Amino acid sequence: MAEPRPVVVEELTRRFGDFTAVDRVSFQVGRGEIFGFLGPNGAGKTTTIKMLTGLLEPTEGRGWVAGLDVHGQRREIRARIGYMSQRFSLYPDLTIRENIDLFGGLYGVAGTRLEARRRWILEMAELQGQEGSVTGTLPLGFKQRLALGTAIIHEPAILFLDEPTSGVDPVARRRFWDLIDGFSHRGVTVFVSTHYMEEAEYCHRLALMNRGRLIALDTPRRLREEEARIRGSDPSSAPPPSLEEVFISRVEREGGAVLG
Amino acid sequence: MISRTRLRAMARKEWIQLKRDPRSMILAFVLPLLLLVFFGYAITWDVEDLPLAVVDEDGTQVTRELTDVLQATGDFRIIHRPESRQVADQLLIRNSVRGVLVIPPGFTVRLQGGRAAEIQMLVDGSDANTATIALNTADAILGRFARNAVLQGRSANLPVRAEPRIWYNPTLESRNMIVPGLVAVIMSIIAAMLTALTIAREWERGTMEQLASTPVARVEVVLGKLLPYLLIGLFDVAVTVTAGMILFGTPLNGSVLELAVYTLLFLTGALGLGIFISAAVKSQVLATQIAMVATYLPAVLLSGFLFEITSMPAVLQGVTYLIPARYFITVTRGIFLKGVGVEVLWAQGLFMAAFAALGLGLATRVFRKELPS
Amino acid sequence: MSAPLSPASLPSGPEVPGVPAQSSFRHRVALRAARVRALVRKELRQLFRDPKTKRVIFVSPVLQLILFGYAVNTDVRRVATWVVDHDQTPESRLILDAFTASDYFRIVGRGDDPSAVGRALDRGAARVGIWIPPGFARDAKAGRAPAVQILVDGTNSNTATVAQGYAQRIVNQVALEWASRGSGPGSAGAALTPGAAGIDVRARAWFNPSLESRVYNVPAVCGVIVLLMALLLTAMGVVREREMGTLDQLLVSPLSAGELMLGKTLPVAAIAMVQLALVTAVGLLWFDVPFRGSVAVLLVAAILFILAGLSVGLFISTVSNTQQEAFLSMFLFILPAIILSGFLYPVETMPDFFQTLTLANPLRHFLEVVRGVFLKGAGFSDMPFQFAVLVLMAVGGLAGATRRFRRVMG
Structure with missing residues (x-):
């Protein structure tokens, strides 16, 4: 049996009352891919991620994560994915070790495996020897890596990151992305939403969202090339448009506001 | 110098926010009525229809008359006539009755023979208050019965008698005691909760810094925040008073104007205190909780609203002198029931004026870091 | 004859942690218990780490x-009482002594002026006023059954009810005593049947005898x-x-x-x-x-x-x-x-x-x-x-x- 595609979405829609937060969005994500989600605030990125992670029930449309239906198999999905949100979601009043052990317990990671994972997370987050410190006092960059570590304590094949680096300084952000890249090389699918254009460059493919709709989906390079073509400039002489320019003009053509 | 434009802008902003927040609206307008209905209707210490068991071991015409008289007063309701005292004891344990009257054999003979006829009254003393009232009532009824039974209509009586007269609340209804006190309790809640909610919110949302960057002065902020709530408070008092008079027939014997003045003083102090607390802790949750503990609880427990201050231990009595609601409740009861005014309540007035000044002072001072004077 | 399939030779698909593909009932229960335990431990740690929460x-x-x-105390004891004795006889003093002796009333003031009682009640200085009118002892001896006036501030209806009841009982007790002994002021002319003390209510409070x-x-x-x-x-x-x-x-x-x-x-x-x-x-x-x-x-x-x-x-x-x-x-x-x-x-x-x-x-x-x-x-x-x-x-x-x-x- 062929392994199912990590994420398949067809016409996925979510409405809150009269407001349509996500409007008939369709795409697929392949194994090991870093799939970026770009768009202004309120474009529907977080809502889409919440539907894929089982936090929100879709109003219409279909979707599968790891071959499991987002309508009926939300609990099964949760066991196979890792999730880390823009809001720092470790418990600030617990120690580093206590946080790791909590999520280990929740994901059924115990015994020698837990010990191994704990060691791995501490190493990855460069927090060896500090297991007893209270998490709330850590610098943001460390917290971010620790949160990532606990989110993947169960070694999921698919990772959802909702604006994981907001507020983190560029150096820490760079190191964070090195980690993401490493996961991708090992076959982990990473689904990430972001505001930062330089982060978008790291993604294998980018999905642009605006007002709940998917307005573009391609590799960063092809998006830039297409933008250059639309502008009619000569790709050999003029500098190619940056992703930021692509983003702004795309959204403006759609008639949306650029807030992000 | 206070600018009217800025003051008006502040007050209007506050009013708009209030209007748009459904929870604040519930607090401001629904809660007072809810409290009035619950306290007014549900709370009463008026003992009537007390379930009683009678063990009549004498079983004569006289004892039957006696129980009839007891039943007829409406204070007691005889719901069991068990055969033995043992059965009656069980009824008491099971909470089926609150008292047992035991008429021993030979009661009638002794009574008619002019000797002291003994009756046993067992009451469920667990609720001491009800038990005391029940005992006193039974004592009075049985005393009257004995005189009638023995004297057979002769005009003579005991050598002396007591003639109680109840002032201010002749029918001794709990409601007349509750409603005036409730005015103070409601004011405490409104002041504490609303200010705690709205002021702390400014910090949580960062709008206080925005305000600080405008030329608005401390006094203007404090007054601008106070005014809308003062209006709401006065409105709530008016509603409570009117509803109390219409629903419960509570008399308002004193001057409405004086009531309004005292209310203003109390509200100013309480609102000032609320602003001070929420400005000091800067968190809505913490502010509400502190405000509740600092104003609402004392207003209910330590103000004499329901519980006599004189029955408290000396230390606690000392503490009550620091509770503004204590003075305000003396004032509301005085104006409502006694019909007295400032000629009697001047001391309370002075204290409450001091409280208002303290509240305003604290509220203004607490902004000194953020805002210019 | 084919070789038995060893576990090692099973195709290793993508690791699905947390939920093993073939989980037995007992295994699922164990996992559930582990998750709940992890959460409980976390809750307790959070609660007890913070000294504020502990307090x-x-x-x-x-x-x-x-x-x-x-x-929260509804006992009525030591009610502030203002006394005006306009009779000033041994009998009137006996009545007042009975009030003083009981734990229920506390005399906070005495006066000659009946209006002082009203003022004391208005001010809240006293909750009960007792006024013994002039000629009280004389009237009692003449069998005219004079009344001890008890003024009660009704603003606290509960205190008032109880205090009024106590006051009545105290006066009645004194009266009964005088009547039954035949020695009090009533003995001279009272038309009471000698010794008819009426009903003696023996009260017993269960569960809380001192009420x-x-x-x-x-x-x-x-x-x-x-x-x-x-x-x-x-x-x-x-x-x-x-x-x-x-x-x-x-x-x-x-x-x-x-x-x-x-x-x-x-x-x-x-x-x-x-x-x-x-x-x-x-x-x-x-x-x-x-x-x-x-x-x-x-x-x-x-x-x-x-x-x-x-x-x-x-x-x-x-x-x-x-x-x-x-x-x-x-x-x-x-x-x-x-x-x-x-x-x-x-x-x-x-x-x-x-x-x-x-x-x-x-x-x-x-x-x-x-x-x-x-x-x-x-x-x-x-x-x-x-x-x-x-x-x-x-x-x-x-x-x-x-x-x-x-x-x-x-």
Whole structure:
């Protein structure tokens, strides 16, 4: 049996009352891919991620994560994915070790495996020897890596990151992305939403969202090339448009506001 | 110098926010009525229809008359006539009755023979208050019965008698005691909760810094925040008073104007205190909780609203002198029931004026870091 | 003959942690238990790490009990009394002595001017005024049965009712004594049958012979405090996580709504039981409240009651997005719950409509059990109705709260 595609979405829609937060969005994500989600605030990125992670029930449309239906198999999905949100979601009043052990317990990671994972997370987050410190006092960059570590304590094949680096300084952000890249090389699918254009460059493919709709989906390079073509400039002489320019003009053509 | 434009802008902003927040609206307008209905209707210490068991071991015409008289007063309701005292004891344990009257054999003979006829009254003393009232009532009824039974209509009586007269609340209804006190309790809640909610919110949302960057002065902020709530408070008092008079027939014997003045003083102090607390802790949750503990609880427990201050231990009595609601409740009861005014309540007035000044002072001072004077 | 398939030769698909492909029932239960255990451990760690929380949990109930225990007091003793004796005879002094001797009245002032009594009552300096009119002793001897005027300030209706009753009893006792001894002022001309002392009411108060209201109120305060804390910890615990964003992190884990609920409520239930034990101990040792019943009965009732309270807390947590909302919802629940519980005011004197409402209040039934166990030594068979209702509320409440919690969180 062929392994199912990590994420398949067809016409996925979510409405809150009269407001349509996500409007008939369709795409697929392949194994090991870093799939970026770009768009202004309120474009529907977080809502889409919440539907894929089982936090929100879709109003219409279909979707599968790891071959499991987002309508009926939300609990099964949760066991196979890792999730880390823009809001720092470790418990600030617990120690580093206590946080790791909590999520280990929740994901059924115990015994020698837990010990191994704990060691791995501490190493990855460069927090060896500090297991007893209270998490709330850590610098943001460390917290971010620790949160990532606990989110993947169960070694999921698919990772959802909702604006994981907001507020983190560029150096820490760079190191964070090195980690993401490493996961991708090992076959982990990473689904990430972001505001930062330089982060978008790291993604294998980018999905642009605006007002709940998917307005573009391609590799960063092809998006830039297409933008250059639309502008009619000569790709050999003029500098190619940056992703930021692509983003702004795309959204403006759609008639949306650029807030992000 | 206070600018009217800025003051008006502040007050209007506050009013708009209030209007748009459904929870604040519930607090401001629904809660007072809810409290009035619950306290007014549900709370009463008026003992009537007390379930009683009678063990009549004498079983004569006289004892039957006696129980009839007891039943007829409406204070007691005889719901069991068990055969033995043992059965009656069980009824008491099971909470089926609150008292047992035991008429021993030979009661009638002794009574008619002019000797002291003994009756046993067992009451469920667990609720001491009800038990005391029940005992006193039974004592009075049985005393009257004995005189009638023995004297057979002769005009003579005991050598002396007591003639109680109840002032201010002749029918001794709990409601007349509750409603005036409730005015103070409601004011405490409104002041504490609303200010705690709205002021702390400014910090949580960062709008206080925005305000600080405008030329608005401390006094203007404090007054601008106070005014809308003062209006709401006065409105709530008016509603409570009117509803109390219409629903419960509570008399308002004193001057409405004086009531309004005292209310203003109390509200100013309480609102000032609320602003001070929420400005000091800067968190809505913490502010509400502190405000509740600092104003609402004392207003209910330590103000004499329901519980006599004189029955408290000396230390606690000392503490009550620091509770503004204590003075305000003396004032509301005085104006409502006694019909007295400032000629009697001047001391309370002075204290409450001091409280208002303290509240305003604290509220203004607490902004000194953020805002210019 | 084919080689047996060894586990090692099984195709190793993508690792699916947490949920093994072929999980036995026992294995699933073990995983569930591990998840709940992890959550419970975390809850307890959070609660006990913060010294502020620790104080709120263990110190504040005791302080509250002491404050409430002293303040919530309906005993009428030493009522401030103003006396005007216009007769100034041995007989009038005898009457006043009887008032002074009782613990119920405390003479705060004397005067010749009857209007002084009115002023004292107006000012609130005295709550009761006693006026013995001129010619009192003479009239009594002449058989004209003069009256001792008792003026009572009715603003506190309860104090007034009780004080008036005491005053009447005191005067009647003196009168009965004079009449029966035949030596008092009434002996000369009173037409009373000699020695007809009437009915002698021998009062005995069961369960609380000295009729102290504290004995009745303190056990109830324990119940109220525990309910408050259980509500606060449950509702706030869930809503705080929602505000902080950590709830989402829990919800994307394999933790089910039911497990989340268990993990959140078990620690609270345990803490509530400890608190109950603590305040009960303080009630017994500090306030000398008698405990006549069985600990087992109290324990069963407490567990049922705490479960019912937790359901309310859970329900509130599902309708509140912020701690502020949760706090207000709690306030709106707890206020009527206390008023309609019989905590301060007897249920049977309420209007019928409100009496019916009290049936839906778990606090009402719990208080009846607590008071029954403490003061009367009552057992299950004495309170079958209360226990039946508590069981119903605990089971029904939990089922309802679980359903709603599942729907909102799942």
